[in-house]
Amino acid sequence: CGFQLRGTDMLPPELNPLLIEGGGATALGRALIARIPGSQIRLTEDPAEAQVRIRVLDEGRGSRVVAVDRQGKVLAYELRFRATFEALGADGQVLVPPQSIDLVRTFDDPDIEVLGKQEEAEMIFADLHDDAADRVLLRLRAALR
């Protein structure tokens, strides 16, 4: 039905190497870096060498209560991750103008098994970071085509 296997490259090879500004200082930056091993994308820390620079301009997480029991005690939260990024080419031209990604997930947590649920919340945030990283790469791929 018209579907074809995508090519070998996640990004056009002439855009190697890639610089993620701030590196591991942001959760989105870390998720992007974790996407790279095993692929043919090469990372650099040298701005002079970089063909593409991804800048995470702003990111933040939040949570709020969305369901309570009859006593008014929490049953579920909504976890939110929001990030703004842009991508620049080698000579500073804008490849992807500043874009926001806003992701939300419902998280069931009656606030009783606190240690375990804290870990699960961290897993969900890690998923949201991965999801955001996927979207950054897809946007970059569309912009470079």
Next chain:
Amino acid sequence: TGDETSIALPHDATRLYRNLDWSFCGPRPAGLGPAPAPLVLDEPLLVVDADDAQYDQDTERVTLRGRIEAERGDQRLESDILVYDRRTGEMTAAGRTFVEQTGLRLVGDRARWNLDRQEGRLADAQYRFSGDLNARGTAVEAEVVAPRLSRYRDITYTTCPPGYSDWSLIARTLTIDQEAGVGTARHARLRVGPWPVLYTPYLRFPIDGRRHSGFLVPTIGNSTTTGFDVTTPYYFNIAPAMDATLSPRYMSRRGLMLGGEWRFLTRRQSGEIYGEWLPRDQGTRDKGSRGLIQISHQSAPGRRWRTDLDLNQVSDARYLEDFGNRLDVTSVRNIERRGDLLYIGDGWRLLTRLQAFQTVDDGLPAADRPYGRLPQWLLDLDTWRHPSGFEVGGDLEYVYFAHDDREQGHRVALAPFMRYPLRRGYGHLIPQARLFGAGYSLSAPREPGASTSPGYLVPRFSLDGQLNFERTLQWFGAPALQTLEPRLFYLYSPYHDQDDIPLFDTTELSFGFSNLFRENRFTGRDRIGDANQLTLGLTSRTLDDRDGDERLRVSLGQILYFDQPQVRLTETTRGPRTSAIAGELAARLWANWTARASVQWDPNPAADGAQWEKRVVQLQYQDAHDRVLNLGYRFDLGTSPDTRYEDADLGIRWPVAGGVEVVGRWLYSLLHEETMEALAGIEFGRCCWRVRLVGHRFKNAPERPATSSIMLQFELAGLGQLGHPIDQFLEREIYGYRSD
């Protein structure tokens, strides 16, 4: 002086407003960027133009008549008749005179001005500030003392645009210091419409975006639990990176509470201390003192060191229920006290953590209260990568789990792994092997006769594979790329009896699409789930071909069990061969609409179970005109009747015409047929004043009807400052609400 007629514009006052707009009232909003800087010339020349000039050589005076325009640097003076003294530089104007310098325009009579020294005075003046401050008014006498400092006598002052005098300040004297960014008025009366409402012998207010000590916008309210409720915060601007706020709050049913906040920020650390103290709570029988303290501090004392402190303590378990003003605060059962110390080595990180909790829910049995980690040491190795692509990593952890009412214990756990990831545009394949090991030393056996030093060593193997197919198509008239991403995840782990081990930090993950691909169905390290299972997942995305924006994503997944999982937290009967089906959907329908759904449906539920386990549907509208509409429906079958919920959630922010804005949120439990939280508010005003009125009702405590409250805020642009508590409150309540 100071009455309404003097604000009316005489013919030449229009000169004050020519070619200047009034796009904001009072201090310039930070979002507009800085105001144009004054023109600075080294040797500014005086240039004078007039219809007629007569020069008296004896006195060195020039008498100018008709359309006089004098300019020097950024200053300008216009008049119809004036005498200019060449020796002193003094100009004496007889008629109506206009004077301008960067940020200030004046019109008045009997002007004496000196363009060399940039000073002078005018009588019966009108003035208008622009640039950093939009404000205007009248003065019996106006005097410019220095380029950025002016004084006025018997004045009116307002930040409302010309033609409007919704409010004004009437004062004996007014000093505007543009260098420092403050205005000071003495013997000031505040008039709203025609009515005087307030007198103060001394008033200091900010005239630009800089922070200054002073009163913040007060909040007046009434609530069923606190009675009449008024808070008048006072802000202390201690240093550029340090401030404090003192918030006395009077509650007619409780007494006088003192709230305080202190914040600082330096290059290496930031901190915040917040406290509330009610010395005598009139609302309780013993009239005891109650309070709350929150301390948060982060620092980076060295290149390799990080610290993070988060301490929360309340005087009693009902404190948050009694004084919290939203569901986010009153619904929690436990509050945290945690201190972290992190050392970042080359290729490894060591975390030292002390963590404990205060339970603030009296209904929670002692045995259900959380364990503390006193301490936790976690050594995390960065993934080491061989040039061939082979990766190795892992972690090692020691924890002492402390509890007042249950068995306590030491645990050492390790989890090394190796994998060989292969990632290409067309998909990925990641084989991974991991070993889980743990040893315990318990204060008491979990069951009589059980070991006090249990342990396990469990290997695990997983294979994660995904293929990416794609095709182009037309999506609502635009070219789009549609992907099809099938994913297979195989997991194998042998069974190991772990019944002797207490549950310190372990809980079962809730079911959901992303949890189908987890390596362990439990959190923590007290249970390592046995598995011989295959997850089938399928995701399809539709991407806008022009910018790669995701327009639609649909995911479906299910687990096939080749062997039944035996490690369980609770006794259950043997389950079916397949899990429930989890699905997710996210769509951007039109420019401003987004939709999200996630569902869980079990084809073979337990005898008493329903087929639908979870349904979440959310719809959001958000546009560039601050209009927000959120509609949500959430259903969860829960693991027990106590954790079941079904609710509808509505949120709205809608600017109506004429500066009126309505806000609302309604969280309604369909299961209990009860409103859990509701608020409705209206905000209206003009550029130079705003009124916010918010009614709020929420279920804040068990065995008590919902609390109702009403809050009122009245803000005059240029006299109050900084953020408003109501704005922050609405930002949390209405997803998508952002204050300016």
